[in-house]
Amino acid sequence: METRANHVWVGAVTLILLGLLALFIVWLARLGTADQKEYDIFFNQSVAGLANGSEVTFAGVPIGQVSQIRLWEDDPGFVRVRIRVEPDAAILVGTTATLQSSFTGVSTILLDGARRNAPPITCETTACPEGAPVIPPKAGGFGEIIANAPLLLERLATLTERLTMLLSDSNQGEIAGILRNTNEISQALADTAPQTERTLAELQVTLREASNALVGFERVTGSADRVLNSTDRLLNQEGAALADEVRKTLNTANQAAEALTATLQDAQPAAQQLSQSTIPAANATLEDLRATSRALRQVTEKIENEGVSSLIGGQNLPTYDPDE
Structure with a gap:
């Protein structure tokens, strides 16, 4: 009986020590994350491959991890992702979040785009609908492709089907006829090339003559302008004297x-x-x-x-x- 009692005490003490060790580890974990900053990101796309603990990087440098993924209650079309980053991370106004996917199925969040001398993102500089500042999302190129891969495959299948219908036997015959007609048209154009060249040469001569005629017309116009100027000057300068002479002559005739x-x-x-x-x-x-x-x-x-x-x-x- 005493041996059995000793084993019970040893087991109880061991369990107590293990519980204390677990509490100590949790306390250390919370102590390490107590100073981390929390931000919310609202994605209006699939976040497949993203999970709690997924890495958060800034320009490729790890600065934190994903702490929570939930559908936004106000609008289920958005996925709210809460992240925790190091307290010294420069999350400034202008920073955007991109969901970066890979072929292995693991997704990460990439932060970039911070502007120099910009204020940090806080509840005063941005909205806080869920109690944490919001980092605006940005569609990622490769991640967008991975997320829309099913739609792309569906459209590719539709395109392949339509190409198959387009290249059926009857359509191939029609295409062959079009190619023959195109060859005939090309041959006709080649046969009329000399005549076309002569026509172009005549057109150039005509344009040259028209240009010369235009130059002559401009000269005539210039001469006419000079004559009009002389006439105007004659009327303005000598018209008064001539009018006086005519007036005198009329008086004499009267x-x-x-x-x-x-x-x-x-x-x-x-x-x-x-x-x-x-x-x-x-x-x-x-x-x-x-x-x-x-x-x-x-x-x-x-x-x-x-x-x-x-x-x-x-x-x-x-x-x-x-x-x-």
Whole structure:
């Protein structure tokens, strides 16, 4: 009985010592993590491969680990990941968290992007919906690919199926026909290449002539501008003097017209007298002169034909025949 009692005491003491050792280890663990900082990260993607105790690195340097992974109660579309990092880790404003996956299935959290002289991330500089400052997430390239691998495989399978349908026997025949038509078109283009070159050469000549014509037009336009400038200068500089001369000429013409009008008014009575008395008398005189001229012509002709004696002789009487 005494031996059995000793074994019971030894077992009890051993269990007590083991319990004290466990409590001491837990106390040491809590003592080591008491000064660590806690942050929350809200991922709106799958966090497959991430577990409690997963490593947290800053620019590749281990600074902490994941302490808790939960679906966010306010929005189940987000996964809340709480991390603990060393107290001297520079978690500044601008720092982002990336979920980095690997082919082995183990995921880690990579922190980077801290800006120099920026304030640290605290509840005063960012939100604290769950009692810890929030580090904004950033989609990681390789991790995003790993997370979306099932979707990529599904789309790849769909693409392969559609390519198989596209490359069926009937479609291959259609593609062969298209290639033959393309070859014929290429041959036709090759056959028309010389004509195309000639057309291009003619087009270049035409463009050159058009350019020369444009240059000539610009010269004509320049000459016209110079003429217009000269005309404008002539009108502006000499137009005033010319206008004065024209005004003087018009005044002189007006004066001459007024003088002619007065002269005509003065000559109107004389013209009436001339037409009423002088001209009829002159006409009568002209008639008398015409009669006198005819008489003198008759006398002259008689002298020429019969002599001077015909003027002084009597007039011959006609012969009288008693039988008649």
